[in-house]
Amino acid sequence: MHVHETRVAIAATLAGLVLATGIGAVAAPTAPPPPAAPVTASQLVDAPVSGLGLNQAIDAADGG
Amino acid sequence: MRPTVGDVFGGLRRMTRTRRQLAWAVVYAVLAFGPAGLMMFSTPSGMSAFTAAADALGLLGLGVLGLQLLLPARWGPLTSSFGTDRLVRLHRSLAGAGTLFVLLHVVLLMADDPTRLRLLEFWSAPARARLAVLATLALVALSATSLFRTRLRLSYEGWRRVHLVLGLVLVVGGAAHALLVGHYLAAGLLRELTIGLLALSLAGVLFLRVGRPLFFNRGFIVDAVTDEPGGVLTVQLRADGHAGVPFAPGQFAWLKDAGQPLGLVEHPFSFASSAHRADRPTFTVRPVGDFTGTTLRGLLGRRVLLDGPHGGWHPKHPERGIVLLVAGIGITPAMSVLRTLDDERRSPPVTLVYASRDPESVVFAAELEGLAERLPLRVVHLPGRDEHQRRRLDASLLRDVLGPGGRRRDVLICGSPAFTTSALIATEQFGVPGHYVHAEALGFA
Numbered sequence: 001m002h003v004h005e006t007r008v009a010i011a012a013t014l015a016g017l018v019l020a021t022g023i024g025a026v027a028a029p030t031a032p033p034p035p036a037a038p039v040t041a042s043q044l045v046d047a048p049v050s051g052l053g054l055n056q057a058i059d060a061a062d063g064g
Numbered sequence: 065m066r067p068t069v070g071d072v073f074g075g076l077r078r079m080t081r082t083r084r085q086l087a088w089a090v091v092y093a094v095l096a097f098g099p100a101g102l103m104m105f106s107t108p109s110g111m112s113a114f115t116a117a118a119d120a121l122g123l124l125g126l127g128v129l130g131l132q133l134l135l136p137a138r139w140g141p142l143t144s145s146f147g148t149d150r151l152v153r154l155h156r157s158l159a160g161a162g163t164l165f166v167l168l169h170v171v172l173l174m175a176d177d178p179t180r181l182r183l184l185e186f187w188s189a190p191a192r193a194r195l196a197v198l199a200t201l202a203l204v205a206l207s208a209t210s211l212f213r214t215r216l217r218l219s220y221e222g223w224r225r226v227h228l229v230l231g232l233v234l235v236v237g238g239a240a241h242a243l244l245v246g247h248y249l250a251a252g253l254l255r256e257l258t259i260g261l262l263a264l265s266l267a268g269v270l271f272l273r274v275g276r277p278l279f280f281n282r283g284f285i286v287d288a289v290t291d292e293p294g295g296v297l298t299v300q301l302r303a304d305g306h307a308g309v310p311f312a313p314g315q316f317a318w319l320k321d322a323g324q325p326l327g328l329v330e331h332p333f334s335f336a337s338s339a340h341r342a343d344r345p346t347f348t349v350r351p352v353g354d355f356t357g358t359t360l361r362g363l364l365g366r367r368v369l370l371d372g373p374h375g376g377w378h379p380k381h382p383e384r385g386i387v388l389l390v391a392g393i394g395i396t397p398a399m400s401v402l403r404t405l406d407d408e409r410r411s412p413p414v415t416l417v418y419a420s421r422d423p424e425s426v427v428f429a430a431e432l433e434g435l436a437e438r439l440p441l442r443v444v445h446l447p448g449r450d451e452h453q454r455r456r457l458d459a460s461l462l463r464d465v466l467g468p469g470g471r472r473r474d475v476l477i478c479g480s481p482a483f484t485t486s487a488l489i490a491t492e493q494f495g496v497p498g499h500y501v502h503a504e505a506l507g508f509a
């Protein structure tokens with residue numbers, strides 16, 4: 001009895017469940033990026049850094 | 065010039081109706097699912113997948129249940145596309161979808177973070193959580209009172225009051241909860257859409273309960289209330305200061321005491337009179353409850369409001385012949401068809417299969433005999449109680465009565481839900497295409 005309306009309700013239910021699942025998947029946090037390799041002083045020297053900040057940058061990279 | 069059979073039954077062709085139904089389905093999908101779809105593009109940072117899915121389900125539930133207030137609002141463009149009875153059936157079916165979304169919303173939120181269970185401690189919880197609890201309880205009560213109305217011994221009028229109040233608590237409480245929680249609805253388009261949806265739903269209720277009775281329904285005077293053979297009453301109306309409300313055979317209207325236009329006491333009845341007498345419509349009813357048993361008699365001489373016509377039968381090829389399969393008081397729309405054809409003085413072949421409990425409960429027996437003399441009408445009575453004469457409405461009976469050519473005739477079915485189901489099965493097994501068959505189960509509202 002009234003198969004058509006029941007089908008409409010089932011279709012609406014399935015569409016809603018799929019939509020909610022999709023929104024959950026979009027919101028799911030992605031895997032964190034791998035940690036960056038430690039920066040060495042030589043890399044920083046090679047980098048186009050100039051001026052008075054150079055020594056401070058080298059100290060920071062060396063843990064100073 | 066007098067309208068022809070085709071004119072009287074309405075000019076809506078199948079394709080037109082199908083296209084309009086499709087357009088409304090798209091509008092519904094956009095309103096109910098669109099806001100949740102927009103959530104794809106605005107996920108707040110730091111939200112878990114379960115909470116995001118739960119929020120989506122909550123918004124979907126709010127959309128579907130909010131639109132529930134619009135479906136039965138008897139709004140012309142909608143009812144002319146689907147029919148009021150079908151909209152009421154959709155209202156019932158889609159309630160299940162909305163309820164499931166809301167329940168999953170609650171379950172997922174609690175499963176994702178069980179500390180949220182503390183939000184159920186009503187008196188210490190914040191306002192947003194209290195509103196959610198109220199709305200959810202209203203939803204549970206709505207479902208219970210609708211599914212178990214008879215067992216709970218709720219009168220029809222009492223149930224309508226409860227249904228309206230609980231529906232408003234559910235939708236307003238749910239929307240307020242969603243807006244206070246924030247998350248996706250903290251600001252922007254989604255918030256505005258949710259407020260707009262709430263306003264639309266409330267407008268539907270206002271239109272149905274205030275706008276229609278005060279500004280759209282037409283007034284009629286109850287000229288006569290007559291007892292008929294078969295234990296039924298015929299209510300004769302007269303248009304009060306207007307030319308009447310045009311209707312087609314197979315349509316129905318709600319009747320309400322004009323002295324209480326904003327009350328919820330009203331009942332739907334099929335037109336029993338000829339469509340050519342719109343200023344003097346009649347309704348024949350079987351007295352079974354307070355309204356049909358006592359209230360209708362008390363309305364004699366008083367003014368009533370007629371909300372209608374609603375529903376409608378749109379035969380595809382009435383010129384080929386018409387088949388009327390009715391039981392009990394379901395004879396009334398069939399009488400409207402026959403009286404209309406009688407007024408037109410021309411008619412296609414009509415076969416009336418009329419099931420009744422016993423010969424004494426046959427309504428309009430004498431008038432049917434007269435109509436059978438004037439019209440190409442064949443009346444087949446199916447007495448229900450006499451086991452010796454009893455014959456069921458099934459495919460073999462239709463084959464015997466209609467012959468093989470009867471498969472391409474328009475069929476109108478009207479009776480109790482059980483009879484309607486049997487008749488639908490019979491026509492299907494006999495081989496009548498579904499689009500030739502129109503069924504009205506009594507008591508749908």
